[in-house]
Amino acid sequence: MSAVVAEHDDHHDHHDHGPEKGILRWIITTNHKDIGTLYLVFALIMFFVGGTMALIIRSELFEPGLQFVDPNFFNSMTTMHALVMVFGAVMPAFVGLANWMIPMMIGAPDMALPRMNNMSFWMLVAGVLLLASTLFMEGGAPAAGWTLYPPLVLQTGKAFPFAIFSVHMLGISSIMGAINVIATIFNMRAPGMTLMKMPLFVWTWLITAFLLIAIMPVFAGAVTMLLTDRFFDTSFFDAAGGGDPVLYQHIFWFFGHPEVYVMILPTFGVASTIIPVFARKPLFGYASMVYATGAIAFLSFIVWAHHMFTVGLPVAGELYFMYATMLIAIPTGVKVFNWTATMWKGSMTFETPMLFSIAFVVLFTMGGFTGLMMSVAPSDFQYHDTYFIVAHFHYTLVPASIFILMAAGYYWLPKWTGNMYNEKIGQLHFWLSAISVNILFFPQHFLGLAGMPRRIPDYAIQFADWNMVSSIGAFIYGFSQLLFVYIVIDTIRGGTGKVTAEVWEDAGKHSLEWTVPSPAPYHTFTTPPEIIPTEHF
Amino acid sequence: MSTHGAYYIPHKAVWPVLATAGLMLMLAGFANHLNGSAIGSGMMLTGFVAFLVMLGLWFALQSTESESGMYNHGVGISYRMGMMWFIFSEVMFFAVFFGALWYARNISIPHLGEGGMLSGPGRSTHDVLWPAFQAVWPTNGPGNVGGEFEPMGAFGLPFINTLLLLSSGVTCTWAHHGLLAKNRDQLIKGLLATVGLGFLFVAFQATEYYEAYHEMGLTLGSGIYGSTFFMLTGFHGFHVCVGAIILSVVLFRSWKGHFTPENHFAFEAAAWYWHFVDVVWLGLFIFVYIM
CATH class of the missing domain: 1.10.287 (Helix Hairpins)
Structure with missing residues (x-):
């Protein structure tokens, strides 16, 4: 029945020490490690589902003209690729890492609200199922872009209400997950684990959780208005009734801009966790990292209309949002500087997690610079809705968020499974990914600057060469990710051998998870740890 | 910690x-x-x-x-944090609809009228599509969407509802004092009054809606005024219902002898939620009904 995890382990009656047997273990589990695994596996599957959609897009764009799919399906693919990757892959993957790592990093026995944790995961699955079901409906899946702008999105067929309710369920899931993270971090830290001793991954997730609670209800409100505009005669986004389609854009981007930080802040956190370990130095500028994260989160709420420079804002608005957006470069620059300074004169080694992290620092910085280019409102009139923006945000998501998720996988797999992954194949995976991701996305900058619009299945002949290069890169990148699946399965089955508790040299100095055995037992820190390592030892 | x-x-x-x-x-x-x-x-x-x-x-x-004493102080803190941030997420949800109301009144309507603060595009919508449209509030837009309607006044049922909801906040706090003073009778009476006032509020709001639809021509389809009016008050009414149901459960548990002055998270959560619903109503009364 009940399971009071007491201070003494000799109290065995009514404890669930081990996992339940069979499939039920995964369905009704309240264990943070089980739920973390569920999230991570689900995210990996969705990564391939979304990736398949991306390859359909890149196949169609391999040559000018219409080859494989009809235009409406193509638009469905761009829309669904984005929704699946954002809500099905990247966000759940970070929630999975949060579930696995936060309790172990702060010396807590579990997440604060374990049953809600379970519900949060299943809400995610339910939301994604609703979304996926739209692929098979009359009129096709939503095809108005992931931003779901009215009036276009109101023309969606039978899929429309399903997509809306899917967003609602995904929103509830995210809010519950975020509440859990906040309660865990504020209430469950081991004695001595002060806020400024927490690993940066925990800090970035704390701030991300606040972002999520603030923005997911906003998105829910926006899509609710879409629903009532379509089915219940309201006029929120209809000028004839006194509404305004631009209102939707404001609300959406009030959600949407912080949302991109929801995907990047935990990325920063993992990078700040991995780089010091392989540079064998404490993280440079720990406190400034924390403040920079907070500053980025704050700024993310006051820059949303830089997504709307061409919509007809007053000049004062254009200027305000332009300068406010440029401010983001400062805290972000602090972070890049700190990562570089952490590596400076470090005794660096280049295992796969470190390779992915270094590639992240370099390539994310490039994605940041193109962002800065677009923050200049008059220039953005040229870049807006071209492949330049596609290149920009893919640089901030693929070689940043996705690379860091891969890095996190390699970094913590030995802790999760007790086995070492295959370093050779890992490095092969890295080099294939790092090279092909640039073949894939770099040419899209040229295409965008030359004027190729995004979200079109066909294009003018002068764009043919770089599109072909980009598509070739996409296929190499996509298929090389299968190596990761192979490595994960191989590692679970034994990999290249058992690992120690610490796994990486001196990792125990950096963070608590390396002080428990590998694989991490089903319950860790049922009594709080006594020695708290710090980022700045 | x-x-x-x-x-x-x-x-x-x-x-x-x-x-x-x-x-x-x-x-x-x-x-x-x-x-x-x-x-x-x-x-x-x-x-x-x-x-x-x-x-x-x-x-x-x-x-x-909870009653079998499994939850300690730490668990109670987690629950309270959970409730607190859940209510914050609800605040953000309502903020969207208040924001839509603000946007309609200060940007889109002036814009469709005389051009408003936005030059250029706003002007051309006015000049080309609806040159006769005057920016006034309330409005159902230049297209007269939903036909003629009468706006909802503040000092009929809505004002009575304001008094009802504010009183229910008082009775809720009175019940809490009873719980803390181990006065079960006061706890139960206070909760009964709160739940009663809550459901009375809902009944009055239903009457208000009935009048709007059948006598005033005011519907969800009455342009941006009808949209914001019914969505804001409707979501609020839904939250009042939910809050009243939560309080009913707390009332039932009080009857069964649950809760002690030290351990009564459910009561606190319900009370917080109720006060939140109360505050949203004050916002509605000012921004939807009076202004």
């Missing part, structure tokens, strides 16, 4: 996953219903009932565990 020395880690429960399945069935049913499918409403109802039953069983389990 040493609260988790013996932090209660709950055993597994089937209710969260089943409640999720119920909610998903309900939403899929609603979507089918909106698409004109005959099975939609049945699915929706089944899902809704399943969701409620599962939620009820989950809460029953929690309350049994």
